[in-house]
Amino acid sequence: MATRLYTHPIFLEHITPPGHPERPDRLRAIERVLDDEAFAALDRVEAPQGDEATILYAHPADFVARVRAAIPDEGLARIDADTTASPKSWQAVITAIGAANAAVDDVFAGRADNVFVAARPPGHHAEKNTAMGFCFFNTAAIAARYAQKKHGAERVAVVDWDVHHGNGTQDIFWDDPSVLYCSTHQMPLYPGTGAKNETGAGNIVNAPLAPQTGSEVFRDAFLSRVLPALDNFAPDLIIVSAGFDAHHRDPLAEINLTEDDFDWATGQLMQRAARHSGNRLVSVLEGGYDLHGLAFSVAAHVGRLMKG
Numbered sequence: 001m002a003t004r005l006y007t008h009p010i011f012l013e014h015i016t017p018p019g020h021p022e023r024p025d026r027l028r029a030i031e032r033v034l035d036d037e038a039f040a041a042l043d044r045v046e047a048p049q050g051d052e053a054t055i056l057y058a059h060p061a062d063f064v065a066r067v068r069a070a071i072p073d074e075g076l077a078r079i080d081a082d083t084t085a086s087p088k089s090w091q092a093v094i095t096a097i098g099a100a101n102a103a104v105d106d107v108f109a110g111r112a113d114n115v116f117v118a119a120r121p122p123g124h125h126a127e128k129n130t131a132m133g134f135c136f137f138n139t140a141a142i143a144a145r146y147a148q149k150k151h152g153a154e155r156v157a158v159v160d161w162d163v164h165h166g167n168g169t170q171d172i173f174w175d176d177p178s179v180l181y182c183s184t185h186q187m188p189l190y191p192g193t194g195a196k197n198e199t200g201a202g203n204i205v206n207a208p209l210a211p212q213t214g215s216e217v218f219r220d221a222f223l224s225r226v227l228p229a230l231d232n233f234a235p236d237l238i239i240v241s242a243g244f245d246a247h248h249r250d251p252l253a254e255i256n257l258t259e260d261d262f263d264w265a266t267g268q269l270m271q272r273a274a275r276h277s278g279n280r281l282v283s284v285l286e287g288g289y290d291l292h293g294l295a296f297s298v299a300a301h302v303g304r305l306m307k308g
């Protein structure tokens, strides 16, 4: 079976202010690196239009209406200190959600073993009632609930190796033991959450990393905290909140990972997916702000997914 890739030109039309790190060039850099013939076997599919009703799986209707009302007809509108909407942002956000949900459909229908969703804006900072940190709605969380509602998944694991803690995903699943949330992230760093003692209903596993942490400590955190939690939980689906801003070149953080670490971590999660989840793994792009570090880390991640 193949590895599927979802993307869509609308993701380039979510515009942020000049100098903003979360910019359309991120996806252009990913597109360029995946153009290489090494990725010829990727099953490339244009992301479908999302079903807006699925946003309600993770966010209340009044919050969704508030975000929608804030989308400008022209120019840019500020959603929070770091989060900006442009006229096409709503379409981009809905398509990102559509892509992640379609990826869930694919792995449950056996159309793909695993899928990478190259979308923006990212989602893991979006809490139930708060858009923040470049994120509007929580794409990975919606996809997890979608797997439960549409495909009868009983247990879904979200593994988040973005360098920032996924406060939004933690918030959404805080009291929901049917979803395991595991995160490695730099601490202290935005958004300030993600301490080890934040454990929710026993379903939250945070592995904070000190600034200047490199491969060895990251891999140790994965081996000692994330992977045992996954084995214990035995998920029906693994969703990866795949941010690549823990790369050593990234300007927003001070963790020193390389492409090899993302290759390795991907392989570890694939082993768990093989053991527990019928190989089902859906990876959704989150952060990653150095274009070179991002592109080559995505190449390592997707290259490993394709090795099956």
Ligand SMILES: [Zn+2]
Residues within 6 Å of the ligand: 162, 163, 164, 243, 245, 286, 287, 288
């Ligand atoms: Zn991040």
